[in-house]
Amino acid sequence: MSAAELVNVVDVEATCWEGRPPPGQVSEIIEIGLTEVDLASGERVAKHRILVRPRRSTVSPFCTGLTGLTQAEVDTGVDFAEACRLLAVEHSAGTRPWSSWGDYDRKQFTRQCQATGVAYPFGRRHWNAKLVFTRAHGLRKRPGMAQALEIAGLPLEGRHHSGADDAWNIAALVLHLTGRDAWPADPTTGPDEYR
Numbered sequence: 001m002s003a004a005e006l007v008n009v010v011d012v013e014a015t016c017w018e019g020r021p022p023p024g025q026v027s028e029i030i031e032i033g034l035t036e037v038d039l040a041s042g043e044r045v046a047k048h049r050i051l052v053r054p055r056r057s058t059v060s061p062f063c064t065g066l067t068g069l070t071q072a073e074v075d076t077g078v079d080f081a082e083a084c085r086l087l088a089v090e091h092s093a094g095t096r097p098w099s100s101w102g103d104y105d106r107k108q109f110t111r112q113c114q115a116t117g118v119a120y121p122f123g124r125r126h127w128n129a130k131l132v133f134t135r136a137h138g139l140r141k142r143p144g145m146a147q148a149l150e151i152a153g154l155p156l157e158g159r160h161h162s163g164a165d166d167a168w169n170i171a172a173l174v175l176h177l178t179g180r181d182a183w184p185a186d187p188t189t190g191p192d193e194y195r
Contacts, residue, residue, distance in 0.1 A: 006045070008091055008098040009035045009129070009174055010122075011166035012105045013067045015057040025057040029112060030074045031067070032083060033163030034091055035171040039178050044171045049164035050086055051077030055116075067161045080112060084121040097125040097187070101145050101170045106189065126189040129174055136182035145170060152176045 013031040021027065029052050036046040051074055059071040078086070087093035100106060106126055113120045134142045137151060145166060149156050154172050158165025177183045 005039065006092075006096055007037045007039060007127075007174065008093060008096050009037055009167050009171040010098055010100050010105055011163045011170060012108055013069060013161060013163045014108060015054055015059055016063045016066065017060045018062040021057065026115070027108070028052070028054040028057050029080065029083070029108060030054055030059065030063075030069055030077070031163035032087070033165065033167035034087070035164075035167040036091070037171045037174055039175075039183070042175055042179065044168065044175070047164060047168050048091065050083050052083045053077040053079055055079065067163075068159055080116055081118045084113070084118050087121040088119075093121040094123050096123070097127065098122055099127040099129045099170070099174055101128075101148075101166070101173075102130040102142070103128055103189070124189075125187045127174075127184070128188045129170055129177070131188050132177055132182065132184060133173060136177055136180060145173070148173055 011033040012029045014027045014029050015025070016027060032050040032052065034048040035044050037043070038045050053074055059069060059074055064070050109120060109122065112118070130142050130148070133148050143151060146156055146160055149169060149172070152173060154176060157169055160166065174183065
């Protein structure tokens with residue numbers, strides 16, 4: 001990756017429950033947080049939030065407690081197909097490299113795109129920032145985002161489990177890693193993982 005490239009750092013929140021989903025419901029993306037990072041300047045240059053209206057699930061009280069999102073709030077969002085179109089058109093998701101904390105976000109998009117027949121919005125240059133951080137710090141276990149911020153000596157800004165705020169914080173960790181010359185040139189996710 002050339003240092004001049006912008007990187008999209010993405011974090012999603014999805015419908016969730018304390019136990020199993022209620023009959024007939026599946027976990028769906030309800031918020032997409034995206035922070036644009038300029039690796040060359042070492043800055044987070046933009047913070048975005050896309051609310052997504054779920055079709056096959058509802059926001060549980062447990063989910064509201066975790067994310068702060070309510071059913072009424074996500075009902076004002078766009079549908080999933082429109083959210084993916086916005087990622088592609090407004091955020092160059094198909095061509096710009098991207099990163100997330102772990103593989104959950106990438107896999108959730110893959111699952112939901114397959115289930116709904118919506119085109120996958122991202123390109124194949126994906127970096128698992130959690131994996132990179134774990135290796136860079138010589139850790140035995142992969143830390144959660146909040147723990148990684150503590151290890152890096154960075155503040156947690158905003159609300160944990162807000163997609164927009166988490167993407168902003170993950171972007172700070174990406175810049176922490178680039179500052180240590182620990183950000184790999186090649187994606188951590190191989191092409192075979194996109195099937």
